[in-house]
Amino acid sequence: MTQSPHIWNTVYDNDTAPWVIGEPQPAILAAQREGWISGRVLDPGAGAGEHTIALTELGYDVLGVDLSPSAVAYARRNAVAKGVPAARLEVADMLAFADPGTEPLGEFDTIVDSALFHIFGTEPEARATYVRALHRLCAPGGHVIVLALSDTEAGFGPRIGEAIIRDAFTDGWTIEPLAATTYRGRITEVVAEEAARHNLPTEGPIDTAAWIARIRRT
Template identity: 65%
Template sequence: MTETTEVWNSAYDNDTAPWIIGEPQPAIVALERGGRLRGRILDPGAGAGEHTIALTALGYDVLGVDLSPSAVAYARRNAAAKDVPAARFEVADMVALADSPDNALGIFDTVVDSALFHVFLEDDGARAAYVRALHRLCKPGGCVHVLALSDTEPGFGPRIGADLIRDSFIGPGWEVEDIRPDRYYGRITRANADQVGDLVVDASGKVELAAWLARIRRME
């Protein structure tokens, strides 16, 4: 079962979220520079809002959503501090959206999932609902990009295999175009200090972790 809203709120309220590094993930920056992000963009599980803020500053039409009200409040403060007041954030439950009678968020050309998909590692039902929500929110021909922690190296957090990504998007309506190794950056906090082991922490306090970067096409 995935964590409750209260657990996510606590990570932001007490500054123990290992995924807050004060900047976008390099893998997502590389997607933008490579021309992979187009049209209206959804940033699900936006967290501290780094990707929504960075993409908004570059002129993209992007919406960041998160289950946690504390995350959304944090992201809005972060956007103000970085002088990107146009960055937009809303509280939304991506799992619940799968079966919601309406679609208040609208339709998107691109979805950028940075470290949300893997939180459903041990919750098959929630993961399936999340994939259904993505299908509902992403327009035909659009792309879902997933950056998820990989189980190929030691690390912390819910680490997954490439097969879990591929198998989750099998079926009508999806085409998995690419899954490749990449890197994800986190930080050490009191919430994960006991999981660090032999991981290397750089001078800025960041830890480099193995990840998957997947590109999935929403078909008709």
């Protein structure tokens, strides 16, 4: 199972991605400070590369991957601009790694999923495929961190309930903390109309309800 990168290429080529905020997500930085991130790190759906760049600068061995070639090109430029040219960013389809016949990227102690898991909120088959890929890439005893938009408030973007996270990570996983947090986005032309429908600001940065979970691979 693979995805088309076209729609993602478009928002990076036009710099209209509402999740590109010029910095890492505050919730991910807080998780790092709390000791949630260790060892070799994978940043799937790396986008603009903010987490790959920040974690590389902090001394982690981290690889960022994204389905979109435009996203990876954007992220590589971003890494150079931020003075972290050593940040490693590659094009890869995470769903492909669920297939045992596909050569894995390696084994990772921590996988930092910032706003990728929730993309599969209405696609149970794709979600199950993605979780199989995570299980294959995560070292036994390692952790997946999931930051996903929450359906506890209305707004733009794919929003999911807590139950979707809990139901996805059952066999082979143990959910440790799963808590409410916030996700920071920005209003761009891609989401401005939807934001207005929900009486949200129509420009600038915005913090919205999210979930954060630390999930151990057993």
